[in-house]
Amino acid sequence: MQAQIIGRLDPATAPAVYYEAWVPAGFPSPAGDYQEQCLSLDDLVGLRAPHTYLVRVRGDSMIEAGIHDGDILVVDRSLEPRPGCIVIAHVHGELTVKTLRRDAAGGLWLVPANPDYAPLAVEPDSLEVWGVVTCNLHFHARP
Amino acid sequence: MSYALIDCNAFYCSCERVYRPWLKDVPVVVLSNNDGCVIARTREAKRLGIPMGAPYFQWRQRLRQWGVAVFSSNYELYGEMSARVMATLEGLFPKVKVYSIDEAFADLAGLPGDLEALGQRARERVWRWTGLPVGVGIGPTKTLAKLANWAAKTWGKCGGVVDLRDPLRRERLLRIAEVGEVWGVGRRLSARLAPLGIRSAWDLAHFEPATLRRHFSVVLEKTARELRGIPCLEPEEAAPRQTICTSRMFGRRLHELAPIREALASYASTAAEKLRRQGSLAGALQVAIRTGMHAPGEPRYCGVMPCPLPYPTDDTRVLVDAALRGLEAIYRPGFAYSKAEVLLLDLRRRGEFTGDLFAPRPRPGADRLMATIDRINARQGRGSIRLGRVPAEPAWAMRRELMSQRYTTCWDELLQVS
Numbered sequence: 193m194q195a196q197i198i199g200r201l202d203p204a205t206a207p208a209v210y211y212e213a214w215v216p217a218g219f220p221s222p223a224g225d226y227q228e229q230c231l232s233l234d235d236l237v238g239l240r241a242p243h244t245y246l247v248r249v250r251g252d253s254m255i256e257a258g259i260h261d262g263d264i265l266v267v268d269r270s271l272e273p274r275p276g277c278i279v280i281a282h283v284h285g286e287l288t289v290k291t292l293r294r295d296a297a298g299g300l301w302l303v304p305a306n307p308d309y310a311p312l313a314v315e316p317d318s319l320e321v322w323g324v325v326t327c328n329l330h331f332h333a334r335p
Numbered sequence: 336m337s338y339a340l341i342d343c344n345a346f347y348c349s350c351e352r353v354y355r356p357w358l359k360d361v362p363v364v365v366l367s368n369n370d371g372c373v374i375a376r377t378r379e380a381k382r383l384g385i386p387m388g389a390p391y392f393q394w395r396q397r398l399r400q401w402g403v404a405v406f407s408s409n410y411e412l413y414g415e416m417s418a419r420v421m422a423t424l425e426g427l428f429p430k431v432k433v434y435s436i437d438e439a440f441a442d443l444a445g446l447p448g449d450l451e452a453l454g455q456r457a458r459e460r461v462w463r464w465t466g467l468p469v470g471v472g473i474g475p476t477k478t479l480a481k482l483a484n485w486a487a488k489t490w491g492k493c494g495g496v497v498d499l500r501d502p503l504r505r506e507r508l509l510r511i512a513e514v515g516e517v518w519g520v521g522r523r524l525s526a527r528l529a530p531l532g533i534r535s536a537w538d539l540a541h542f543e544p545a546t547l548r549r550h551f552s553v554v555l556e557k558t559a560r561e562l563r564g565i566p567c568l569e570p571e572e573a574a575p576r577q578t579i580c581t582s583r584m585f586g587r588r589l590h591e592l593a594p595i596r597e598a599l600a601s602y603a604s605t606a607a608e609k610l611r612r613q614g615s616l617a618g619a620l621q622v623a624i625r626t627g628m629h630a631p632g633e634p635r636y637c638g639v640m641p642c643p644l645p646y647p648t649d650d651t652r653v654l655v656d657a658a659l660r661g662l663e664a665i666y667r668p669g670f671a672y673s674k675a676e677v678l679l680l681d682l683r684r685r686g687e688f689t690g691d692l693f694a695p696r697p698r699p700g701a702d703r704l705m706a707t708i709d710r711i712n713a714r715q716g717r718g719s720i721r722l723g724r725v726p727a728e729p730a731w732a733m734r735r736e737l738m739s740q741r742y743t744t745c746w747d748e749l750l751q752v753s
Binding site for chain 1: 356357418419420422423463464465466634635636637638667668669
């Protein structure tokens with residue numbers, strides 16, 4: 193499975209505004225002046241931090257980890273990649289998303305979540321982790 | 336007093352490499368608008384003898400033979416990566432002044448601890464967070480910080496950080512650095528300095544100041560003094576720039592759009608003035624706004640937007656318009672904004688561009704109007720004539736200190752039920 197970097201989401205996309213607006217007849221709501229705030233998915237996933245990046249998933253090698261073709265991953269470059277993390281790694285001229293694992297002998301592996309794919313042993317010196325995946329955006333229906 | 340100059344190595348090329356890590360050891364060049372000529376080269380590309388400004392159509396064949404990766408300029412990407420670098424630096428240094436798209440001065444005055452180690456930490460963090468390699472030069476003046484940065488890039492064994500605060504080390508570098516490497520000197524000026532026996536930075540530093548002023552300029556005299564460790568130069572004074580940046584912290588945190596709009600209009604006006612002062616036109620503009628990067632627990636936000644210009648221009652009205660349209664797109668409510676920035680890119684000399692037959696035409700009389708405004712402001716004081724959007728004395732947003740939990744608007748303050 194390949195990971196293709198698509199940059200950041202368009203900041204112009206309007207976040208969902210959530211407020212209650214009962215309008216009793218003849219009496220203006222005093223809350224009307226305070227409706228500019230909103231819940232933000234950007235904040236929840238830390239999208240605006242200088243070390244956060246978005247990548248899109250291609251292929252199904254991580255399907256059993258719930259990562260599907262076309263999903264968008266939130267990637268944090270500031271995190272230390274530890275065994276157990278899902279990482280974006282550079283392998284043989286390709287960026288790939290896999291789980292980083294350490295075996296009993298201390299060897300490092302990039303492990304897919306799909307029985308059709310084989311785990312890949314990596315030398316600690318040649319392991320190039322691009323970033324650590326913190327979140328997966330998977331749509332079940334297009335809004 | 337001391338400064339650090341943090342500068343990205345082969346910035347445009349390095350941005351391309353972030354997203355293509357397999358190009359790590361491959362020579363990379365980036366071309367100017369319309370793929371005219373080479374405007375950025377990696378170290379490997381320089382070693383192949385590809386000169387700056389090499390016309391692409393003449394070099395295409397050779398670049399292909401040598402396996403050079405060639406990219407058209409992607410200002411959206413570079414501007415966005417630049418904003419990431421600057422935001423990262425602001426998390427490390429209390430006072431950062433963006434000097435161009437790929438370099439920034441940090442004022443180190445009063446910072447405790449080992450400054451060289453701090454430089455190393457900046458390098459590591461920028462590398463890790465953005466994938467961009469930077470060099471750090473430290474010195475008692477900006478000119479020395481800049482020269483230190485050049486040394487950091489030139490000698491790999493320095494580990495990317497050079498500190499020139501030590502006078503002995505300073506002397507050693509000044510003696511081996513050609514005068515052309517000094518900030519604001521360049522090739523043409525060094526040719527004129529050679530007959531006076533000024534070949535190294537050391538020669539310039541110790542040349543008789545009065546002669547420098549008489550035969551060259553006050554700026555060169557100041558540069559010489561800066562090389563001796565006496566700060567006296569504002570960055571605006573040295574060298575015509577390739578990018579112009581006006582960025583400032585707000586007097587206090589701003590939450591609403593209206594005052595930020597005013598601030599941005601005023602920054603864009605200032606940038607336009609700088610642009611006209613050096614006789615250039617801007618081909619592209621970018622705006623950025625951000626929250627503080629230090630305050631713990633405060634949500635962080637950093638929005639960047641490239642804004643298209645209808646034609647290369649120095650017209651304040653066109654630039655402010657573009658900047659405000661960009662602001663509309665990146666402003667998001669609910670944040671405490673601390674800073675805004677206007678960046679003018681793709682600068683060129685007047686008459687250096689060919690007009691697009693189908694593009695809108697500049698407003699008639701714009702040049703004369705701008706020249707008149709600049710003349711009046713020069714005489715009557717800055718801001719005597721300005722756009723109506725820019726207030727004489729900005730008013731700030733209201734405070735709301737008696738606030739309960741934000742149940743429906745803040746993740747941390749949702750109503751809890753057990």
